Amino acid sequence: MYKCNSRRLQDSIEQFSQFGATLNGGVTRLSLSKEDVLARNYFCKCCEELGMEIKVDDMANIYAMLPGKKEVPPIVMGSHLDSVEKGGKFDGVLGVLTALEAIRTLKDNEVELEVPLMIANFTNEEGARFDPAMMSSGVIAAKFEKAQMLQSVDNNGMTFQAALQASGYEGEQQHRLKEALAYIELHIEQGPVLEAKQMEIGVVEGVLGMVCYEITFTGQSNHAGTTPMAMRQDPMIVAAKTMVFLHEQLGKIDEQLVYTFGRMHVLPNIHTVIPNKVTFTIDSRHQNPAIMQKVEEVLKNLPTEDKGCRIEPVKLWGRDTVLFDRQICDEIETACQRFGYTSHRMFSGAGHDAQYIATMIPSAMIFVPSINGKSHCEEEDTSFEDCAKGADILLETVLTMQTKYSMGQTYSLH
């Protein structure tokens, strides 16, 4: 067992947080921006100093490889270096830096591996500058069309293609990650569960399935003063009633089900006018497809009309639950036991590159606790001690897997 150097890991987290540092201790490092390129350059320099070979693919994903004694596909660690606007200094970058720390620790201890190790940095995970999120892991996993992604435009009208070319990180398609023994992504939890349960490590078994519906309520606008209550077709009242009804119905389905009425539009949105149209979204997530089915049934079985208003639910999008590799999850849990770190099996409610990579390579994730459950904000925080524990578990898991692989065990996709 090798313990990572927590002081060195803290130094690298602090060093990287300078690339795009905000006034309140956060980071703005939008994908392929000047700040992102500085972080990429520094990351490549760190890897080269460790004797790693860098390759970049046509989506600007960076792969740093440390050769092993055997010429076999690598075990890959990694995450993303980009951030949202005024995000925190842990989201994404921690997965890259704990991987770097794991390799530095191997070098400190002069460990020679049978199997090559790779660190991956996936481009535009956040989707904060260019829609969609997890764009480049999605392209290499054939979830998205590259040609379409190149046309994605940022707020200044710049295409992803132009940003890619300007960044100096447009590489070769042949360098895309195709084969690997495993992919392990360490990430902050971005939620309050580990902290509330006083657990040090989250063993992430998958990413929750979700559906998002938008419900439109259409009525009739009229004067707010002259129209008697009984003579109105007011879609706002019907929308409010429906929201309460959904809250009651979905609340009964399963206590782990989460749902959010996150966006609402009112037309014409004037305080003296009865609205004629109200829409709201409902985003709902759970790991069990049967539960998600029940949610959809409730939504589809809403009445089509109430108080003279039309009710139309439309499915905007959905994703199936992604299950990570059970054996890798077991290895992560065993590593926690060896180190005496408490661990908790859980699902991720947020999307991550690992959910796309998992469709081509056996994958799993390691979570470390988020203080007050905060993320995607400058207050995002994780104790450096917990970061180092995560790095210990990442390294131990990789070492166990490469040992078992050399003895003939393989990790299989579900």
Ligand SMILES: [Zn+2]
């Ligand atoms: Zn992230």
